Amino acid sequence: MSTATRSLPRTIGAHAILLTYTAIALFPVILVVMNSFKSRAGIFGAPLTPPTAKTFDLIGYTTVFGQGDFFHYFQNSLVVTVASLFFVLLFGAMAAFALSEYRFRGNTLMGLYLALGIMIPIRLGTVAILQLMVASGLVNTLTALILVYTAQGLPLAIFILSEFMKQVSNDLKNAGRIDGLSEYTIFFRLVLPLVRPAMATVAVFTMIPIWNDLWFPLILAPSEETKTVTLGAQLFLGQFVTNWNAILAALSLAILPVLILYVIFSRQLIRGITSGAVK
Amino acid sequence: MGSLKIENVKKAFGPVEVLKGIDLQVTDGEFVVFVGPSGCGKSTLLRVIAGLEDSTSGRVLIDGADVSVTPPAKRGIAMVFQTYALYPHLTVKNNMALGLKQAGTPGAEIERRIKIASAMLSLEPYLERRPAELSGGQRQRVAIGRAVVREPKLFLFDEPLSNLDAALRVNTRLEIAQLHRRLKATMIYVTHDQVEAMTLADKIVVLNAGRIEQIGSPMELYNSPANEFVAGFIGSPKMNFIDGARLGETAKTIGVRPEHLTVDTKSGAWKGTVVHAEHLGADTNLYLDCEKAGLITVRIFGVYNAEPGSTLYATPDAAKTYRFGADGKVLR
Ligand SMILES: Nc1ncnc2c1ncn2[C@@H]1O[C@H](COP(=O)(O)OP(=O)(O)O)[C@@H](O)[C@H]1O
Ligand SMILES: [Mg+2]
Numbered sequence: 282m283s284t285a286t287r288s289l290p291r292t293i294g295a296h297a298i299l300l301t302y303t304a305i306a307l308f309p310v311i312l313v314v315m316n317s318f319k320s321r322a323g324i325f326g327a328p329l330t331p332p333t334a335k336t337f338d339l340i341g342y343t344t345v346f347g348q349g350d351f352f353h354y355f356q357n358s359l360v361v362t363v364a365s366l367f368f369v370l371l372f373g374a375m376a377a378f379a380l381s382e383y384r385f386r387g388n389t390l391m392g393l394y395l396a397l398g399i400m401i402p403i404r405l406g407t408v409a410i411l412q413l414m415v416a417s418g419l420v421n422t423l424t425a426l427i428l429v430y431t432a433q434g435l436p437l438a439i440f441i442l443s444e445f446m447k448q449v450s451n452d453l454k455n456a457g458r459i460d461g462l463s464e465y466t467i468f469f470r471l472v473l474p475l476v477r478p479a480m481a482t483v484a485v486f487t488m489i490p491i492w493n494d495l496w497f498p499l500i501l502a503p504s505e506e507t508k509t510v511t512l513g514a515q516l517f518l519g520q521f522v523t524n525w526n527a528i529l530a531a532l533s534l535a536i537l538p539v540l541i542l543y544v545i546f547s548r549q550l551i552r553g554i555t556s557g558a559v560k
Numbered sequence: 561m562g563s564l565k566i567e568n569v570k571k572a573f574g575p576v577e578v579l580k581g582i583d584l585q586v587t588d589g590e591f592v593v594f595v596g597p598s599g600c601g602k603s604t605l606l607r608v609i610a611g612l613e614d615s616t617s618g619r620v621l622i623d624g625a626d627v628s629v630t631p632p633a634k635r636g637i638a639m640v641f642q643t644y645a646l647y648p649h650l651t652v653k654n655n656m657a658l659g660l661k662q663a664g665t666p667g668a669e670i671e672r673r674i675k676i677a678s679a680m681l682s683l684e685p686y687l688e689r690r691p692a693e694l695s696g697g698q699r700q701r702v703a704i705g706r707a708v709v710r711e712p713k714l715f716l717f718d719e720p721l722s723n724l725d726a727a728l729r730v731n732t733r734l735e736i737a738q739l740h741r742r743l744k745a746t747m748i749y750v751t752h753d754q755v756e757a758m759t760l761a762d763k764i765v766v767l768n769a770g771r772i773e774q775i776g777s778p779m780e781l782y783n784s785p786a787n788e789f790v791a792g793f794i795g796s797p798k799m800n801f802i803d804g805a806r807l808g809e810t811a812k813t814i815g816v817r818p819e820h821l822t823v824d825t826k827s828g829a830w831k832g833t834v835v836h837a838e839h840l841g842a843d844t845n846l847y848l849d850c851e852k853a854g855l856i857t858v859r860i861f862g863v864y865n866a867e868p869g870s871t872l873y874a875t876p877d878a879a880k881t882y883r884f885g886a887d888g889k890v891l892r
């Protein structure tokens with residue numbers, strides 16, 4: 282190991298900062314997971330201690346699995362998140378490719394128009410969206426949520442991806458054209474693999490707000506059939522009594538799928554960075 | 561067969577005119593080099609020939625057929641790029657095979673062509689490797705191999721040696737020259753380096769700011785440049801240009817190549833002070849600050865010892881002195 286770039290005090294310093302940050306970031310998550318395994322008395326009596334033999338209780342989880350159809354809510358959340366993610370990445374990448382690759386009249390204007398959504402929150406249009414969904418008979422369907430989330434995620438996706446696509450070598454695309462590849466093959470086989478790290482970044486940024494969203498499920502799809510996990514957890518949040526055991530259990534469970542998706546994408550992200558493009 | 565004819569091709573990007581009317585004829589089997597400074601439109605012209613860029617006006621004919629509406633893959637061309645542009649996810653073999661597969665060539669025929677090309681370019685040990693596992697020189701040979709297997713009417717090279725280091729550049733240059741001799745194919749080669757142009761070309765096309773300045777064989781361009789631009793661009797070190805008025809000449813500018821000047825310690829046409837001497841072994845470049853001619857370069861064959869600050873007299877070879885008019889054209 283070279284001493285020019287690594288010194289012990291510096292390594293310790295860097296790790297101290299990183300560990301502190303990790304502790305701060307993980308603290309609420311650990312608190313939620315820990316308390317979800319405790320009895321009501323345990324949660325309120327000593328919220329910061331891990332479950333002991335006395336306070337250990339699975340009542341939260343039994344309530345969650347007993348009341349309401351939580352497995353179904355999970356499924357809804359997953360369907361909505363994965364489908365929205367798929368469409369955001371697909372259409373976002375295609376639009377970004379068109380904007381960065383082809384010269385046409387109004388290219389810059391179109392890019393600005395598509396990026397406008399980053400600055401204007403989609404919730405401002407809730408009333409209009411609701412009217413639209415009512416008119417098209419999509420209220421209380423997952424399709425409504427998927428459409429809205431796709432629209433919500435596209436601006437940032439297009440903005441980030443078009444920057445990255447501009448950096449993909451023109452020579453590579455031209456080599457493909459001379460070899461007779463169609464524009465679609467060039468896009469899917471040559472360009473997309475090279476912007477995979479950017480795709481993973483966009484995926485993570487898009488996924489979290491969708492999974493956590495309460496607003497649109499509440500307004501567009503509150504029916505029992507189409508409830509998402511975040512909406513389902515509201516069941517335990519009463520005006521007078523709140524079932525903390527159940528809420529904490531539901532939240533702990535809700536972390537899992539998002540964690541799995543994140544692990545998948547972050548591996549892509551790292552692989553993309555380390556594999557290195559061919560110059 | 562592989563002849564090319566370009567008729568009054570113009571290309572504009574928005575309001576910017578990059579090619580301002582190019583006319584050119586390339587006969588079968590010729591090695592033509594487009595040379596010119598960076599940004600003069602060489603790559604754009606090559607891309608128009610390849611069909612990767614539409615010309616704003618004018619016609620491109622390959623083997624006499626107008627290819628204006630023919631897609632790149634159907635033009636019977638192959639192109640080698642400066643950045644190699646290999647497909648990162650494919651092995652060397654598949655990189656070479658892809659174009660043929662797309663064209664529906666039978667598998668056995670693809671195998672045969674890859675075998676010949678990889679033997680020609682010593683690529684056999686690397687056929688199963690990915691581009692990332694190859695050095696720069698090997699990658700460029702794969703890119704050349706990918707062009708060779710297509711058996712095109714027309715090879716297009718866009719500065720293929722620019723990303724290689726100096727030693728490798730000379731080797732690969734030699735390989736391209738041999739390739740041309742073996743295949744007897746028509747090749748068009750773009751470079752900003754006049755040495756590559758002089759060493760490879762049957763015919764050089766000198767481009768400047770979107771126009772053709774002169775077309776000719778390397779020696780024609782060297783011996784009888786049509787204008788000041790070509791005279792200054794071809795030859796290294798660059799030709800000396802001296803203000804005609806300072807020498808009492810009628811011509812606007814007088815041009816003398818560094819190798820057409822002789823020096824003497826006692827007498828000569830232009831008296832000057834040695835500013836700097838570059839000793840290259842085979843020859844010596846002297847920079848002289850002359851009273852009459854200003855700062856000039858003199859190239860002397862062999863070793864010549866001259867101390868900076870000492871006085872030398874330079875004399876031009878009158879038979880090899882060029883006279884240029886106010887418009888930059890050579891005066892006969
Ligand atoms: N796609 C493009 N859009 C706008 N301008 C371009 C484009 N491609 C090339 N140009 C311009 O055309 C000119 C010639 O470029 P090029 O043909 O690449 O020059 P070179 O002789 O160095 O190969 C340059 O000034 C460049 O800025
Ligand atoms: Mg170029």
